[in-house]
Amino acid sequence: MLTLKNISKSYNKGSIKAVDNLDLVINSGEIFGFLGPNGAGKTTTIKMIVGLLKPDEGSIVLDGVDVWRDSLKAKSIISYVPDNPEIYDRLKGIEYLNFIADMYGVSKEERKTKIYYYSKLFNIEDVLGDIISSYSHGMKQKLVLTSALLNNPSLFILDEPMVGLDPKSSFNLKEIMRKLCDEGKTVFFSTHVLEVAEKLCDRIAIINKGKIIAHGTMEELREHAKERTSLENIFLELTEDE
Numbered sequence: 001m002l003t004l005k006n007i008s009k010s011y012n013k014g015s016i017k018a019v020d021n022l023d024l025v026i027n028s029g030e031i032f033g034f035l036g037p038n039g040a041g042k043t044t045t046i047k048m049i050v051g052l053l054k055p056d057e058g059s060i061v062l063d064g065v066d067v068w069r070d071s072l073k074a075k076s077i078i079s080y081v082p083d084n085p086e087i088y089d090r091l092k093g094i095e096y097l098n099f100i101a102d103m104y105g106v107s108k109e110e111r112k113t114k115i116y117y118y119s120k121l122f123n124i125e126d127v128l129g130d131i132i133s134s135y136s137h138g139m140k141q142k143l144v145l146t147s148a149l150l151n152n153p154s155l156f157i158l159d160e161p162m163v164g165l166d167p168k169s170s171f172n173l174k175e176i177m178r179k180l181c182d183e184g185k186t187v188f189f190s191t192h193v194l195e196v197a198e199k200l201c202d203r204i205a206i207i208n209k210g211k212i213i214a215h216g217t218m219e220e221l222r223e224h225a226k227e228r229t230s231l232e233n234i235f236l237e238l239t240e241d242e
Helices: 042-049 071-076 093-104 108-121 137-148 167-182 194-200 218-223 231-239
Strands: 002-011 016-026 031-035 057-062 078-081 155-159 186-190 203-208 211-216
Touching (some): 002 042, 016 211, 031 194, 071 078, 078 137, 093 108, 137 167, 155 167, 194 231, 203 231
Parallel strands (some): 078 155
16 A cells, blocks of 8 residues: 655745645555646656655655655565656666666566566567667667566556557556556556546546645546546546636
8 A cells, every 4th residue: 555645845945836735545456547737746746656756744655664764665665667767778678677686686587587578578578688779769668667577566656658659568568557456566657648547547646736636436536527428528627727
């Protein structure tokens, strides 16, 4: 379970409130969608969860581990795929995967099995011996996804992970996300592709101007909206500026 309590973050000496007193509870075994317009506070929230940005106030606890008080332990059970991954272009794909496996303490036997499985699933097994700088954007995204799955994370966080993926890889990723949840893990998923979120997520939160303006299942979101049809219509209605 992931719990965010009274989380706030400001920039520019407090003049810009990126995240404003945010409370969320994300259960184990669910895919949780985190949606919002550009600049709403999504990426800031995600970076606080994974330990890249420190909240001005509030607490973030994952499975009883405080993300900031026990950061190394928390990071050992989190995997994060950002919207624009930064990877080491001068390494070969297999070298990068082994580096990540070393960071997480994944045994040689386990990493060999997982690298083979996920690289084949994402159709990059034939390019792991190549320098990463020769990869296309989509291939780099597949490499980062493969690396993020090596440590069997308790919390799998993805920020726009479908960008650059071909249809088969997108389908396989969605299957992986559901499988992780079936194993009792948690998936925290941010996307602008609302049709995917509607079909895939067990619950959804919508953030706007740093505040959660709605959250719940699709049925619960429909109860708070006039346009009780698609998630796209609900999202547009709830985030429309007055």
